[in-house]
Amino acid sequence: MQPHGLVEPDGEAETAAHAREFDYYFSTLDSTLEYARRRDYTGPDYGDGMSSQLLQRLPFENRFLNLAVQEVVKRTPVDVRPLLRVEHRRNYKGAALFTMANLNYHELASHRGSDRTLDFDPIDEAEQLADWLLEERVTGYSGFCGGHRHEMQHLHTKGVPSDPDIVSTAFAVKALLRAAELDERYAEIARTATSFLVEDLNYREVEEGAKIDYHMNHPEDSYTLNSAALGAGMLVDLYEYFGDDELRERATKILDHLAAHQTDIGGWPYRLPADASHLSMDSHHNGFIIESFQRYRDVVDADRYTETLDDALEFYREELFELDGAPNFDESNAYPRDIHASTQGLLVFTREGDLEFAERILRWVLANLQVEDGQFYFRKHRHHTKRVTLMRWCQGWMSYAMSEFLLACQDSQSWTRVRADRSATLQS
Secondary structure (H helix, E strand, C coil), X not given: CCCCCCCCCCHHHHHXXXXXXXXXXXXXXXXXHHXXXXXXXXXXXXXXXXXXXXXXXXXXXXXXXXXXXXXXXXXCCCCCHHHHCECCECCHHHHHHHHHHHHHHHHHXXXXXXXXXXXXXXXXXXXXXXXXXXXXXXXXXXXXCECCCXXXXXXXXXXXXXXXXXXXXXXXXXXXXXXXXXXXXXXXXXXCHHHHHHHHCCCEEECXXXXXXXXXXCCCCCEEHHHHHHHHHHHHHHHHHHCCHHHHHHHHHHHHHHHHCCCCCCCCCCEECHHHCCCCCCHHHHHHHHHHHHHHHHXXXXXXXXXXXXXXXXXXXXXXXXXXXXXXXXXXXXXXXXXXXXXXXXXXXXXXXXHHHHHHHHHHHHHHCEEECCEECCEECCCCEECCCCHHXXXXXXXXXXXXXXXXXXXXXXXXXXXXXXXXXXXX
8 A cells, every 4th residue: 555645746745745745644654553552552463373272271291392383373375373372462661662652652653733623542552551551560679670571482491481581571661661751760760770681680780791691591502683783772861861971881781892893795694603593684673773782872972982983884775675665574585575674774874874875774674564554564574475464573663663763754945855855866
């Protein structure tokens, strides 16, 4: 599906065309949030096969059977969750994304004028979700933390809902800091996540900087890079809010280690050593790392990682995206084209100020993965599309990424630049 009115008019007609395009995208954001809101932000999730009621009722447990069910649910071309009676839950990271999307929606609606009547209160939605993040945090650790709300079977261990991880925690912290304008206690609680990172995730200084663990049960023979980047990004977010120099110093050391392990082509493997994971330099995980370096540049120091970021962005754009905005899965494979890769690209190029390319990504998603207004599918394979709507992976990421893009474009001058860049690209 494509937005209407994409001619290049002048004067008053141009202003009207700007409004129509922006209205189209805003309407899509509105529908995306409505889809999630009607379902109380619960739904299928990536890797939720262990929540199968049939599996849970078996009188025995076997990790290979767990893995088989989990991977069948994740990978089959059709959605088998109803057949296996997989329970729908609210995802912790998804709740954080929806918190920020609702706050962004409120800002966008306010900017558009007080005469617009909303069908819901985005501030109330955001506050309820932020409260849920506090209520559902994992306790018994050194500070604030959270994790997935369903069990996940790994090859050698099993993750359970009481196992926190830095990825879920980092997004919850970002959401709570954003929601602190509603209640200061959100920020004060989020601040304690530093202790979780340092004490429980084993922050340790190494020759090239510093490292942290992804979660409590991470194997000792490998290191996950994108989770470390998100941990550093969390420290930058907290530093921006509280101004504590120790947060900045720890973030710098973690990012120093990441910069030291950037490959010659500009990207990062999922783990060190690279052969410790089936994933290579996949798109959305590289996007996580790049966005963390962007945050550091924008908040702490514009120059420290200039070369690292320049090389990463060149690799990201040239190798992990097509000219029309379609996401490649990794540096060697176009398919499957994953909606999470698209949304992360939307965030990275929006933060970089390349709104024209960000819009290309958004338009590709709307044309290829949107089922109906505001509902999105998971992945497009070469010969089929995985026709399942994952609440966090699809709806959460789309609502958050679209809202960030629209905030960057909401003034007419920015939107004029997007259209001018698009016109120049078409003419070239």
